[in-house]
Amino acid sequence: MGASAAARAALVLAAAAFFLVAASRSAAAAAGLPRFAEAPEYRNGDGCPARVAGAGVCDPSLVHISMTLDAHYLRGSMAAIYSLLKHASCPESLFFHFVAAEGGSAPPVAELRAAVAASFPSLRFEIYPFRADAVAGLISASVRAALEAPLNYARNFLADLLPRCVPRTIYLDSDVLAVDDVRRLWETRLPAARRWWPRQSTATPTSRGTSRRPSGPTPNSATASSNGRRRAPCYFNTGVMVIDLRRWRLGNYRRRIELWMEMQKEKRIYELGSLLPPFLLVFAGEVEAVDHRWNQHGLGGDNVLGSCRPLHKGPVSLMHWSGKGKAMGPPRCRPALPA
Numbered sequence: 001m002g003a004s005a006a007a008r009a010a011l012v013l014a015a016a017a018f019f020l021v022a023a024s025r026s027a028a029a030a031a032g033l034p035r036f037a038e039a040p041e042y043r044n045g046d047g048c049p050a051r052v053a054g055a056g057v058c059d060p061s062l063v064h065i066s067m068t069l070d071a072h073y074l075r076g077s078m079a080a081i082y083s084l085l086k087h088a089s090c091p092e093s094l095f096f097h098f099v100a101a102e103g104g105s106a107p108p109v110a111e112l113r114a115a116v117a118a119s120f121p122s123l124r125f126e127i128y129p130f131r132a133d134a135v136a137g138l139i140s141a142s143v144r145a146a147l148e149a150p151l152n153y154a155r156n157f158l159a160d161l162l163p164r165c166v167p168r169t170i171y172l173d174s175d176v177l178a179v180d181d182v183r184r185l186w187e188t189r190l191p192a193a194r195r196w197w198p199r200q201s202t203a204t205p206t207s208r209g210t211s212r213r214p215s216g217p218t219p220n221s222a223t224a225s226s227n228g229r230r231r232a233p234c235y236f237n238t239g240v241m242v243i244d245l246r247r248w249r250l251g252n253y254r255r256r257i258e259l260w261m262e263m264q265k266e267k268r269i270y271e272l273g274s275l276l277p278p279f280l281l282v283f284a285g286e287v288e289a290v291d292h293r294w295n296q297h298g299l300g301g302d303n304v305l306g307s308c309r310p311l312h313k314g315p316v317s318l319m320h321w322s323g324k325g326k327a328m329g330p331p332r333c334r335p336a337l338p339a
Contacts, residue, residue, distance in 0.1 A: 076326060
């Protein structure tokens with residue numbers, strides 16, 4: 001990481017730490033949710049696109065960011081929002097789409113809405129309820145129990161939940177911190193030839209977990225095969241994705257992913273569970289990579305062993321605590337970063 005990048009990382013971590021420490025001293029909300037300090041109000045800088053009057057969420061100048069929102073990871077979500085606003089050149093142009101669990105022990109959407117609005121009074125956002133029964137029968141055991149929570153699968157439903165006028169969205173896990181302007185990620189170009197694939201941030205191709213080749217017919221065998229593909233199948237991390245929602249709908253990718261989840265539930269062809277492997281099987285190598293700086297993942301350590309993972313070389317724009325350890329919890333792994 002360069003000196004300037006390290007300085008930005010140190011700044012956002014220090015600011016987020018202050019924000020969260022101040023929050024922990026606040027009284028608990030009526031619903032039992034933690035309350036957080038109010039963040040500074042951020043304004044657009046020079047050169048930001050003007051709002052289109054009356055367009056609302058359909059305003060073409062908006063940068064759409066999607067995340068899940070729940071009581072357990074609320075602290076991480078608030079820190080992620082704070083870091084994205086702090087480093088955005090046009091913070092008023094960010095629109096957040098939050099997906100929250102509905103029913104059961106989940107806090108009511110209205111209380112989550114109040115918690116976010118209390119800390120970010122001028123934030124433009126919407127919350128979409130997500131029922132666990134939409135995926136509950138498709139989830140198989142994973143390497144970490146937390147990955148089996150139904151809300152983790154909300155990323156598969158973004159094209160169904162978000163308004164049709166939203167052309168694409170940046171999906172982020174709740175364990176990330178930005179140290180750069182997210183508009184740079186939003187403006188990543190997708191070649192016209194890649195007609196049916198969402199844009200996604202990828203990791204270095206590598207082998208993850210063990211797999212068993214299923215016998216008999218497979219769902220969408222053309223998709224599962226490398227024949228006719230421009231690129232060889234590879235691993236990518238789904239915690240940071242830029243998704244073309246229109247192409248996702250046209251390709252019916254939610255259903256394609258669900259077919260593999262059904263097979264995983266029946267035959268257990270992957271040891272990693274049903275969250276990541278179906279993505280890898282459906283998209284294989286047909287993803288458009290962005291610079292690794294936008295997903296410095298693995299900072300939470302290995303999911304199985306808990307050991308630290310090697311970091312990508314070069315500058316970092318977004319840090320991702322994928323793995324067992326989280327930035328807002330006990331440290332699992334101390335990354336070799338100047339910050």
